[in-house]
């Protein structure tokens with residue numbers, strides 16, 4: 223079967239924790255490179271390291287909206303948007319390597335604009351312990367990494383909404399979330415008001431992540447496909463598997479389920495861009511989180527390229 227879409231991968235690093243100052247995600251790109259991620263990805267696909275984007279320094283100052291470092295977040299997201307956009311324009315598949323999850327607004331701005339220019343529908347599949355669907359009004363912390371999914375859907379701070387060339391970048395009906403287990407009260411109200419489809423961990427455990435992801439892919443395919451962006455926050459994994467994250471929440475995904483889901487996403491041929499965010503290298507233990515990130519990405523790329531990766535053989539038997 224022919225696979226549609228880009229056959230080379232451009233990794234864009236965004237070394238900042240502007241969205242949750244001090245959470246440690248600024249060390250993510252350097253930590254993943256030091257763990258050998260680029261070399262390992264290069265074994266399963268044609269991968270180019272597009273380097274790190276840069277953005278302003280920040281101090282966590284709270285503005286009138288009650289949110290921290292909003293202008294700085296918007297600036298970092300703009301830098302991500304531009305470099306991810308260049309990968310897409312050159313026919314590549316962008317992998318945005320965070321950094322904290324606020325940066326997803328930048329990659330979504332690029333991917334949504336790319337989809338629109340091609341006349342294709344745009345969808346986002348979001349893997350996270352948190353929905354990141356707060357608005358400045360509902361956010362208890364004021365950290366901008368809790369806002370990007372809502373902002374993409376057109377709800378939020380004007381400075382963050384201005385990262386995209388248009389708004390909303392994403393229809394709430396085209397957003398689906400998996401692995402959720404830490405939802406703020408106002409955030410839950412936002413999700414319900416927007417009718418976002420989000421799967422909390424009890425439902426994920428009952429139905430299995432692969433079944434839920436398969437249903438989501440089937441629904442998108444039945445609706446005519448389009449450009450599907452995957453935003454993967456490493457804190458969706460259980461902290462036993464991925465301790466190196468800024469905001470760990472117990473009761474998360476096991477690695478085999480996540481890995482099978484990523485391989486399904488790759489094999490679907492529907493995915494056009496991806497984020498891997500919130501790796502706090504300084505909190506990792508025995509390289510577990512970096513190793514998990516590497517397995518997820520190599521599994522995705524190998525499946526998307528229609529290859530069998532020898533390292534995945536034990537999981538083939540599980541699946």
Ligand SMILES: [Mn+2]
Nearest residue numbers: 323350354455
């Ligand atoms: Mn997140």
